[in-house]
Amino acid sequence: MMDVTSRREIVRRLLAKAVAAVDPEPLTSEALGAQGDQGVTLIAIGKASIAMSRGASRRMSHPTGVCVSLAPDRVPEGIELVIGDHPIPGDGSFHAGRRVLEVAERAPGKIIALVSGGGSAMCEHPITGVTREFIREVNEVLVSSGASIAQTNLVRRHLSAIKGGGLTVAAEKAIETYVISDVCGADPSVIASGPTIPAAADPEAAISVMVENGIDVPSPVRDAMRDTSHLNGRAGPVHVIADGHTAAKAIAESAISKDIPASVMGGWLAGPLTTALDEFMMQSGPGLTIATGEPELAVAGGGRGGRNTHAALLAAQMLAGTDLVFAAFATDGADGNSSSAGAIVDGVTISRGGDPRAALERYDSAGYLRATGDLVETGPTGTNVSDLWVLWQ
Numbered sequence: 345m346m347d348v349t350s351r352r353e354i355v356r357r358l359l360a361k362a363v364a365a366v367d368p369e370p371l372t373s374e375a376l377g378a379q380g381d382q383g384v385t386l387i388a389i390g391k392a393s394i395a396m397s398r399g400a401s402r403r404m405s406h407p408t409g410v411c412v413s414l415a416p417d418r419v420p421e422g423i424e425l426v427i428g429d430h431p432i433p434g435d436g437s438f439h440a441g442r443r444v445l446e447v448a449e450r451a452p453g454k455i456i457a458l459v460s461g462g463g464s465a466m467c468e469h470p471i472t473g474v475t476r477e478f479i480r481e482v483n484e485v486l487v488s489s490g491a492s493i494a495q496t497n498l499v500r501r502h503l504s505a506i507k508g509g510g511l512t513v514a515a516e517k518a519i520e521t522y523v524i525s526d527v528c529g530a531d532p533s534v535i536a537s538g539p540t541i542p543a544a545a546d547p548e549a550a551i552s553v554m555v556e557n558g559i560d561v562p563s564p565v566r567d568a569m570r571d572t573s574h575l576n577g578r579a580g581p582v583h584v585i586a587d588g589h590t591a592a593k594a595i596a597e598s599a600i601s602k603d604i605p606a607s608v609m610g611g612w613l614a615g616p617l618t619t620a621l622d623e624f625m626m627q628s629g630p631g632l633t634i635a636t637g638e639p640e641l642a643v644a645g646g647g648r649g650g651r652n653t654h655a656a657l658l659a660a661q662m663l664a665g666t667d668l669v670f671a672a673f674a675t676d677g678a679d680g681n682s683s684s685a686g687a688i689v690d691g692v693t694i695s696r697g698g699d700p701r702a703a704l705e706r707y708d709s710a711g712y713l714r715a716t717g718d719l720v721e722t723g724p725t726g727t728n729v730s731d732l733w734v735l736w737q
Contacts, residue, residue, distance in 0.1 A: 393458060400522075409455075479503055508543035509576075547569040677722040
């Protein structure tokens with residue numbers, strides 16, 4: 345039987361294969377095909393925006409436009425790079441939002457949008473009557489509250505001039521969109537809060553989500569949200585070119601090619617994290633079981649970590665004394681507020697670190713797993729699909 349150290353290394357390599365399978369540059373190039381249009385304007389938003397821009401530029405004649413990302417990198421000639429903030433909109437995000445709207449308003453011809461996860465925070469512009477400070481407060485509360493991504497984005501698009509099809513309102517035309525999805529079900533209207541996809545207006549539901557999470561919504565903000573003209577955009581073609589299942593299948597295929605039994609669990613990891621983890625463990629079969637999604641975790645305390653390190657530390661307790669290996673991995677390379685992408689744990693992780701209860705209570709899973717040597721640190725991967733969980737038994 346293969347020893348645990350070898351299993352851990354193989355899992356690490358398989359996670360790298362998954363990231364390569366959702367590399368935005370070749371995926372975008374292949375999806376666009378031969379464009380050749382003169383005067384195309386590109387608007388790229390999200391964690392994969394730079395690589396998507398480079399892929400698109402392979403297929404176009406001298407594109408111009410704007411790319412909103414989290415970190416500087418090489419963008420195609422003619423594309424303006426703007427750096428936004430994540431997970432809470434900051435000054436960079438609001439500058440990015442203003443530039444994106446200006447580019448959409450002035451685009452003389454066809455616009456192609458390249459959208460990926462993270463765009464909700466890194467590209468923002470409030471509707472009239474809503475302040476930047478209020479948007480920051482709302483994001484801070486909802487990101488840490490355990491609210492679902494659907495609830496969070498419902499609120500965001502009712503406060504934003506960009507989200508819920510706002511870009512098409514600014515452009516006064518439909519926009520063709522290519523999406524790399526980081527959400528369960530690959531619903532493109534949720535990714536980056538759907539800047540090119542008109543959304544149904546439901547301001548009362550959005551207000552209810554805020555109130556239920558302890559946010560005071562002043563009367564002027566409620567009135568502003570009830571004017572939903574910024575959601576009356578024009579629908580255009582939308583193409584989802586990759587999601588979490590693309591990455592999960594890459595792991596399974598690579599493992600099987602090495603004669604390692606592997607299967608991808610159907611559906612998505614969703615709902616409360618502890619429940620999702622229990623169900624994943626119960627449904628896993630022999631060999632490798634892979635699942636993808638974004639379960640919910642309400643964070644408290646001042647520790648370091650995210651969904652994946654928290655899941656890994658919980659799993660390490662379940663695995664104690666066995667020869668099983670578990671990995672939880674954020675495909676963008678950034679798990680919560682930690683510097684890691686997640687962790688790979690095994691049956692002796694807890695023996696290396698002692699009682700994990702205090703770390704879990706203060707949401708310091710990354711601190712615990714750094715001490716045990718179990719963190720996976722990749723740096724930004726340039727892509728962003730759902731989290732990946734792997735169990736090898």
